[in-house]
Structure formats: C-alpha cells, structure tokens
Amino acid sequence: MNDPSLLVLSSLAEGDKHGYAIMTDIEQFAGVRLGPGTLYGAITRLEERGMIRPVRTGDRRQPYAITPQGREVLREQLTALEKAVRTGLRRLRQA
Amino acid sequence: MRRRLAALYPRWWRDRYRDEFEALLDDAPPRWTDGFDILKEALPMRVRSLNSWQIAGGCAVLGAMFALTGSYALPRRFVSSAVIQPVGDSLMGDRAIRVTRQVLSTGSLAPVIVRNGLYEEMRKSAPLEDVVSRMRKDIRIGSVLKSRGPAGGAMSLSFEYVDPAKARATVRDLSEQLAAQTGAHLIDGPNLPDQPVFPNRRTIAMAGVLAGALLGMAGARLARASSARKAT
Numbered sequence: 001m002n003d004p005s006l007l008v009l010s011s012l013a014e015g016d017k018h019g020y021a022i023m024t025d026i027e028q029f030a031g032v033r034l035g036p037g038t039l040y041g042a043i044t045r046l047e048e049r050g051m052i053r054p055v056r057t058g059d060r061r062q063p064y065a066i067t068p069q070g071r072e073v074l075r076e077q078l079t080a081l082e083k084a085v086r087t088g089l090r091r092l093r094q095a
Numbered sequence: 096m097r098r099r100l101a102a103l104y105p106r107w108w109r110d111r112y113r114d115e116f117e118a119l120l121d122d123a124p125p126r127w128t129d130g131f132d133i134l135k136e137a138l139p140m141r142v143r144s145l146n147s148w149q150i151a152g153g154c155a156v157l158g159a160m161f162a163l164t165g166s167y168a169l170p171r172r173f174v175s176s177a178v179i180q181p182v183g184d185s186l187m188g189d190r191a192i193r194v195t196r197q198v199l200s201t202g203s204l205a206p207v208i209v210r211n212g213l214y215e216e217m218r219k220s221a222p223l224e225d226v227v228s229r230m231r232k233d234i235r236i237g238s239v240l241k242s243r244g245p246a247g248g249a250m251s252l253s254f255e256y257v258d259p260a261k262a263r264a265t266v267r268d269l270s271e272q273l274a275a276q277t278g279a280h281l282i283d284g285p286n287l288p289d290q291p292v293f294p295n296r297r298t299i300a301m302a303g304v305l306a307g308a309l310l311g312m313a314g315a316r317l318a319r320a321s322s323a324r325k326a327t
Contacts (some may be wrong), residue, residue: 018119020122036133039141041136059118060115060120
C-alpha cells in the first residue's frame with residue numbers, strides 16, 4: 001500500500017469524511033497536503049479493493065467510510081510501520 | 096482549468112467520481128501544483144483503460160509523426176545521372192577500367208571539386224585528399240545493359256550531392272572529361288534531379304510506426320506492471 005492510501009485510511013479510521021475533509025484532516029495530522037488528483041487516485045484504488053465504501057448522501061460532497069477490511073489492512077500496515085519506527089529510533093539512540 | 100483537466104480521466108471514472116471530484120475542487124483552495132497532480136493520476140488511468148492494441152496504434156501514429164518531423168532536419172541528397180556512348184571499343188574491358196581509374200584519380204577530381212564549389216564545409220577542415228575520397232563514394236560508374244536499346248554498351252555516370260544543380264554540373268564536368276579521353280559522347284543527361292534520394296520519408300515513416308508501436312506495447316506493459324505494484 002502506498003502512502004496516500006495509508007493516510008486516507010488513517011483519516012477515515014476516525015469517522016466518515018468527504019474528500020475535502022479528508023484533505024484538511026491529513027494536512028493537520030501528517031503535515032502533508034495531498035493534491036486533488038492524488039487524493040482521488042487513492043480513494044479510487046481503496047474503493048476498488050473494498051477498503052472504503054461511499055456513504056449514502058444527497059450532497060455532492062460524497063462521504064466515505066472505512067470498511068472492516070480497510071481497518072484490518074490499516075492495522076497491519078501501521079503495526080509494521082511502528083515496528084520499523086521503534087527499531088530505527090532505538091538504533092539512533094545506540095549510535 | 097482544474098475542471099478541464101478532470102476531463103482527461105477515463106469515462107468510467109468520470110461517470111463515477113466527477114461530481115464529488117468537482118465538489119472537492121470547489122472547496123479546496125487552488126495551488127499551482129494541482130494541474131500536474133491531476134495529470135499525474137488521470138493520464139496513467141486513461142492509458143490503463145485502453146487495450147494494448149489501442150495504445151500501440153496511438154504510439155505508432157505518434158512515432159510516424161515524430162520520425163517525419165525529424166526527417167526534415169536531415170540534409171536532402173540528390174542524384175544526377177548521365178549516359179555516355181563510347182566510340183567502338185573505347186570503353187570496353189581493361190580500357191574501361193583504366194579510364195574509370197583516371198576519372199576517379201585525385202588529379203582529375205580535385206579540380207572538379209574546386210570548379211564546382213563542392214564539399215565547402217569539409218574543405219575548411221579536412222585535407223583535399225580526404226575530400227576526394229569522400230567524393231569517390233558519391234560517384235557511381237557502371238555499364239548500361241545492351242537490352243536497354245540504343246544505349247546498349249554505354250556507360251552510366253552518376254553523382255550524389257546535397258545541391259541538385261551542383262550534382263548536375265559535376266556529372267557534366269566528369270562526362271566531358273570522359274568524352275575528351277575516349278571520344279565518347281553524351282547520349283542522355285545529365286538530368287537536374289527534382290526529387291531527393293535521401294531521406295526516404297516513406298521508409299522513415301514506417302520505421303517511426305514500428306518503433307512507436309513497439310514502445311507503445313512496452314509502455315502498456317510497464318503501466319500495467321506499475322498498476323499491479325500499486326495494488327499490492
């Protein structure tokens with residue numbers, strides 16, 4: 001899974017959001033501003049793989065929700081990332 | 096501008112996401128990088144929605160266009176020819192070889208080069224002997240088959256050069272030398288060529304089509320491999 005997809009899943013883990021809300025949330029918690037093309041590229045791929053789903057709405061702003069499969073993949077990815085971060089930090093302290 | 100770029104996405108994507116994507120564009124403050132960001136996603140998606148034959152066909156057309164455009168940057172080369180009718184056996188057997196050697200000798204060609212202003216760029220940097228060697232490669236001397244009617248037993252002489260008028264003047268010059276040595280006379284030409292023999296644009300266009308199609312197929316495979324990597 002690439003970084004934009006991970007960031008989108010992390011954003012939706014908190015609750016349903018539409019595109020612009022996902023964009024601003026990611027900017028706040030990760031300090032990264034995803035462009036509109038990158039964001040919707042990630043949304044397209046995540047929906048194709050069943051990791052997110054659209055939430056019914058009457059608005060043009062389409063909200064998305066993370067699916068159980070998406071949560072599982074996010075947990076696996078973040079756990080692997082956490083392990084890598086811990087190892088890196090420990091080695092930095094030892095050096 | 097950003098809305099127009101959204102039209103680059105494939106139809107299935109626009110049918111599914113266009114409204115909400117435009118809602119995002121309405122909400123998000125524009126940045127100068129947005130155009131590139133949309134192109135970066137939309138174009139590979141568009142290419143992936145085509146089949147390999149469509150991609151190869153599009154690239155073949157582009158390849159032909161690039162090749163043809165590039166061919167106009169190549170110097171054109173023209174060939175002027177003449178046919179010389181010998182008197183008796185003046186251009187037969189060993190005598191023909193001896194006369195040909197004489198015409199192609201440095202002593203014969205060097206004055207022709209100077210008189211006709213040939214290879215001016217090369218003469219600025221290379222010794223005359225090298226220029227003469229280059230000219231020999233551009234001269235063709237051969238016999239005309241007897242089956243060609245009244246020219247049977249005659250000799251053909253041609254010269255290839257970037258300037259058609261200089262090509263003709265050179266062939267005339269060489270033919271006159273040949274005639275003076277053997278008593279032969281010109282029976283055809285030298286002609287003023289109106290069509291270049293190089294570059295052959297049909298061959299170049301075909302090469303462009305082939306290269307474009309092959310690159311297109313390879314590009315389609317790479318795009319699919321990249322798509323598969325993103326899926327994992």
